[in-house]
Amino acid sequence: MKLKRTLLLGALLLVSVLILSACTGIAPQAAAPSAGGEQVAAGEPVTITWAFWGSPEEAASHKIVADAFMAEHPEIKIEIWNQPWNDYFTKIQALWASGDSKVIPDVAFLWPTPRYAAEGVLENLDPFIEASGYDLNDYWPGLLESAKYEGSVYGFPRDIEVNVIYYNKDMFDAAGVAYPTDDWTWDDFLAAAEALTQKDANGMTTVYALAAEGGKWAKWVNQNNGAILDDYVNPSKCMLTDPASVGGVQFFADLMDQGYAMRPADLSQAGGDAAVFSSGQAAMILQNTSRVSAFNAAGMNYDVVPPPIPADGKRHNGAGGAAWVMSSGSDNKDAAWTFIQWLQSDGGGETIYTERGEIFPALQSVANSPAFMTDQPPANKQGIITEAAASDVGNFGYFPEWGELDGSIIGPGLEKIWAGEIDPETGLADICAQVDQFLADNGYPK
């Protein structure tokens, strides 16, 4: 009896101690074997953890890339850490916050890079680039800016978002509208839009000329020589009240008011641009190259063309893409660099992703290689390259607070305009007042 009680109490004590120790953090373990640098016994591969988000299909491509790398580099073993997009950021934040190099991924897929670089969890890649002579000139113009922080490179964008117009050839034929050419203008677009739009007796649009996500708006502004901010790294003021910027927003808003373009809220209710384009509810969409494989699989009769530009405007593609980054807490930085460099090379990861139709490559050499220039639709691949060559900053701010500024102020402010609840001039004035206040509160310009 007495023994039993002692046993019971002992067990309780043990459980409590276990719980306590589990809660107060992992006890410091023996010094990491790599503490003295990168000394690894010959023949034993270094393991690096590779983090990315993505669907099972995307993960399959990543797996192929990892296998190809390990075949070339038997001295490095890649361990995959894959999460769905919804959970990826909260979970990877938790890993970094732990500060434990055992769990921190060595190489990760990330957006937006400057936000995390400012938190000190990313490795400055400048020394590695310098030591290895890695060529930065192969990237599309302006693209690397999205992965820089305080002038240094903290990541390499895997792909570049190139937004082009997809058009349904059958619908153009039915409406008797000639296919667009690479040098078409806003006026040409409006003429085509009027012919392609179908309305019912009440004037409600039944078939739209264009379906474009609200998030694509910055293209119109930049094409019209407008801008969001005076400086995208160290801004001092909002430029959206500039007449050129208002003109760009007005163009998009007018398309909706005239019933030519679907309002973004209706578009998302209808299941997104791929759905309405496939079902013939919209003759054109403005989207990046990610839709190609789905439309090809569905056997659609379509092609792509660079977006139209205003008469006295310019071609512009906002340069940005999620990037491969290295953790500053990594224990195997040299191996991580070897991997990143291979990922971002012609013949390496870039080529495999491009061949599998996952990306439009960040490297110009890969875009101009057979990996991209296939005989698969769309026929006008040169049109995509034309638009990509006009890449530049202008769609995003490259400072840590941009996500908050865009997510809380600019994006919601524009939603009011797209919903037709406020005219562009008034709406943009409201946005700019709040943006300027936000910049001042956060100490910009620095």
Place this chain on the structure above:
Amino acid sequence: MTPLSPSHRPFRWRPDQQWEGYLFILPSFAGFLVFIVLAVVMSLGISFSEWGLTGFKNFAGLLNYRQLLRDPVFWQTFWNTAFYIVTIVPLQLALGLIMAVGLNQAIRGVTVYRLIYFMPVVTTIVAGAIVFRLLLATNGPVNNLLAAAFGLLGLPFSAPNWLGSSDFSKWSVVILTLWKNTGFTMVVYLAALQGVPKELYDAAHTDGANAWQRFRNVTLPLISPTTFFLFIFQMIGAFQLFTEPFVMTSGGPANSSLSVVQYIYLAAFRDIRMDKAAAMAWVLFIFIFAFTLFQNRMQKRWVHYESE
């Protein structure tokens, strides 16, 4: 009187055994300390610091709170949340009570009806939201029904954009929340109604009270403690609304349906502003605490306890 056998001895507190008791609660108390107490204390500390992904950067004093006061989005989310409270709480109480009174009658298949009305409470909210998004689409069934009704009455009708306009987006969240939660209110009210003594109705009936008077003067006062509980419970729930706007409208358009808790989440995980998020959480706590305290004081005016 026979003495009780040792095994039936009433429990007696023995000071020398006190530590054993503490040992027994230690596992759960440790969890409570770390995951509740420590978290609460830390969040207070974080709200007065500059705190990023990797932890403490600087002591910030009241900076985070001052920034909040100037943040128009924060005030908009507070206004949105106030809207949710003043619509959801009374509507849920009223609808729940009506349903409970209806289902407290002797009708055939009453259990089936109770089951049906309670079903949404145990349904996944995301699945519910998907269905409601379809129902409330601009050219969806709800608008078609409304158009037909207005047409019958010969009134002009312009279809509301439930999810895509800042005038209606809050209402679509309210509708989803009511659908989801009213069943719970109903069940609690049902239990309260069944606790009202039948003699009181008989007495009122003898005194010549009609059905409405019996409801007004017998039922309502006797279930007022339940109403009070539901009121506080739902008010706190409405203050903390997150999933409903998150799945229904993602807070849009133009932040028009964004709730305070959603904004806390965005600040923490989108903007990596743990400090600002912690400050918002404390402001929210102060509001909830003050409101609950106020209600507690006010309850003497309208809550009737039988024992008094």
